[in-house]
Amino acid sequence: MPIYEYECRHCGYRFEYLVLAKSPAAACPSCHKKNLKQLISLFQASSETTRKANFNSARKKAVAVQKDKAHEEHKELHDHFDH
Ligand SMILES: [Zn+2]
Numbered sequence: 001m002p003i004y005e006y007e008c009r010h011c012g013y014r015f016e017y018l019v020l021a022k023s024p025a026a027a028c029p030s031c032h033k034k035n036l037k038q039l040i041s042l043f044q045a046s047s048e049t050t051r052k053a054n055f056n057s058a059r060k061k062a063v064a065v066q067k068d069k070a071h072e073e074h075k076e077l078h079d080h081f082d083h
Contacts, residue, residue: 003058005039014039016062 007014008028017026027034 003062006036007039008033009035009037016058018059018062 003016003018004026005014005016006026006028008030010028010033011031013028013030015029017023019026025034026036028036
């Protein structure tokens with residue numbers, strides 16, 4: 001189950017998308033356009049030891065983005081300032 005990272009060419013919003021066999025084509029959570037640029041896959045960028053952790057984290061994030069984008073953005077804002 002690969003996770004792809006996309007950048008929306010329409011509004012510049014970046015998000016990760018878990019691609020399942022039955023998943024619809026990825027669309028921007030922000031503007032709902034499908035004009036996306038695919039970035040480096042998390043699987044390719046991760047080592048074997050961190051792969052699972054990154055996958056779980058990214059999967060939660062992707063689901064959260066799809067469910068509630070505003071909440072996720074708020075959380076990311078906190079992440080930046082907390083570290
Ligand atoms: Zn967009």
